[in-house]
Amino acid sequence: MDRRGVAFGLGSVGVLGIVAACSRSGSAQAEQTGQAAPPVRSDLYVCEGCEATTERAPAGLTPSVTLAPPGTPGERLRLTGRVLAADGVTPAADVVIYAHQTNAQGLYADGSSESVWSRRHGRLRGWVRTGPDGRYAFDTIKPAPYPDMTMPAHIHLFVQEPGRRPYYIDDVVFDGEHGVDGAYRTHQELRGGSGIVRLTGNAEQGWSAVRDIRLERHPG
Numbered sequence: 001m002d003r004r005g006v007a008f009g010l011g012s013v014g015v016l017g018i019v020a021a022c023s024r025s026g027s028a029q030a031e032q033t034g035q036a037a038p039p040v041r042s043d044l045y046v047c048e049g050c051e052a053t054t055e056r057a058p059a060g061l062t063p064s065v066t067l068a069p070p071g072t073p074g075e076r077l078r079l080t081g082r083v084l085a086a087d088g089v090t091p092a093a094d095v096v097i098y099a100h101q102t103n104a105q106g107l108y109a110d111g112s113s114e115s116v117w118s119r120r121h122g123r124l125r126g127w128v129r130t131g132p133d134g135r136y137a138f139d140t141i142k143p144a145p146y147p148d149m150t151m152p153a154h155i156h157l158f159v160q161e162p163g164r165r166p167y168y169i170d171d172v173v174f175d176g177e178h179g180v181d182g183a184y185r186t187h188q189e190l191r192g193g194s195g196i197v198r199l200t201g202n203a204e205q206g207w208s209a210v211r212d213i214r215l216e217r218h219p220g
């Protein structure tokens with residue numbers, strides 16, 4: 001499901017959890033670094049769920065956070081990266097990144113009653129704020145695709161720079177896995193660069209993935 005201002009269609013926030021809205025992908029971060037700045041997107045702020053990015057005060061955030069506590073069913077995953085300014089070179093400090101994802105069953109389950117987004121996005125969500133080097137890390141589990149397998153397994157990411165409105169960037173998806181094929185690559189929006197990452201590690205010891213983010217230019 002596309003997240004650009006389209007209703008979730010989630011009237012059924014079920015007992016087991018939710019299969020919620022999604023955006024499409026991104027670009028291999030390293031491939032983007034140093035390239036010419038992308039054009040300004042007039043629809044940069046058109047986004048469903050961006051409000052969740054502002055649910056935590058930036059001052060209280062750190063560059064790393066645990067989305068999925070130890071013991072959460074699933075294969076461990078450490079997602080890291082560096083946020084760069086639109087020039088593709090300068091580390092971007094104090095950028096808030098909000099992440100949410102499905103669990104190992106492919107569901108946005110066990111959300112709290114804190115907000116509409118805490119219910120829709122499920123339990124596996126969290127915020128970081130980049131340090132001076134622009135780096136961030138999420139300790140989590142590897143998400144599973146939705147049960148209907150209509151999309152690749154993915155992690156949603158939103159970013160917000162100080163004094164700016166938040167926007168979504170291409171989902172983190174896993175190269176070589178279900179749905180990450182030629183058609184997917186062709187239709188990437190490449191917001192924040194590509195979200196296609198390569199996993200290293202293994203299911204037993206845990207996976208690692210790097211999703212660098214090149215910030216978008218702001219309209220106006």
Ligand SMILES: [Fe+2]
Pocket residue numbers: 020021022023154156
């Ligand atoms: Fe999703």
